[in-house]
Amino acid sequence: ELKVEQNPLFLSMQEGKNYTIYCNYSTTSDRLYWYRQDPGKSLESLFVLLSNGAVKQEGRLMASLDTKARLSTLHITAAVHDLSATYFCAAYLQGAQKLVFGQGTRLTINP
Amino acid sequence: ETGVTQSPTHLIKTRGQQVTLRCSSQSGHNTVSWYQQALGQGPQFIFQYYREEENGRGNFPPRFSGLQFPNYSSELNVNALELDDSALYLCASSRSGTRVNEQYFGPGTRLTVT
Numbered sequence: 001e002l003k004v005e006q007n008p009l010f011l012s013m014q015e016g017k018n019y020t021i022y023c024n025y026s027t028t029s030d031r032l033y034w035y036r037q038d039p040g041k042s043l044e045s046l047f048v049l050l051s052n053g054a055v056k057q058e059g060r061l062m063a064s065l066d067t068k069a070r071l072s073t074l075h076i077t078a079a080v081h082d083l084s085a086t087y088f089c090a091a092y093l094q095g096a097q098k099l100v101f102g103q104g105t106r107l108t109i110n111p
Numbered sequence: 112e113t114g115v116t117q118s119p120t121h122l123i124k125t126r127g128q129q130v131t132l133r134c135s136s137q138s139g140h141n142t143v144s145w146y147q148q149a150l151g152q153g154p155q156f157i158f159q160y161y162r163e164e165e166n167g168r169g170n171f172p173p174r175f176s177g178l179q180f181p182n183y184s185s186e187l188n189v190n191a192l193e194l195d196d197s198a199l200y201l202c203a204s205s206r207s208g209t210r211v212n213e214q215y216f217g218p219g220t221r222l223t224v225t
Binding site for chain 2: 044
């Protein structure tokens with residue numbers, strides 16, 4: 001059974017600082033997704049990572065994938081308040097046709 | 112391009128009742144997946160529909176059922192509602208057969224069971 005674990009689950013940081021969210025998954029998956037969710041809202045797609053060593057960047061966010069270590073990271077550079085949200089990673093389980101989500105990381109960025 | 116839409120946005124039901132939630136997929140997408148997100152947790156996969164048939168199912172009891180229509184829209188039906196069914200229900204549409212197979216989520220339906 002595919003399990004996805006994120007850490008930390010809660011992260012409070014100051015504007016301007018850098019930090020990394022980690023996403024570990026337990027079995028082979030060929031696709032890893034990152035989503036953002038604002039309170040009471042739906043999921044917004046951030047990144048899709050398809051291969052080992054894949055790196056994608058959008059603004060202050062950068063995601064990477066290491067399929068051998070079964071690890072993905074979401075790095076935040078020089079955080080700003082607008083990035084406050086809950087971030088989810090999800091691994092795709094091919095045979096079951098489903099996304100398996102992590103518990104989410106609630107990120108709060110303080111001025 | 113029209114995004115994923117869901118209705119209703121909010122719903123309050125009593126334990127034991129039945130509920131139907133609706134989802135219209137994004138233009139060009141042929142697959143719909145449904146997820147349940149309890150407060151403070153990640154979404155949990157309920158099932159997926161492709162070509163009007165169930166194409167994968169998570170660990171949910173049979174009282175959770177669904178349909179997909181020829182226009183790729185979908186319904187989620189829940190019978191005999193329980194208090195624990197209170198959650199945000201998300202549908203996601205995608206285009207099967209693509210390498211990326213990215214799922215685009217609708218705004219969700221918040222169900223409260225009292």
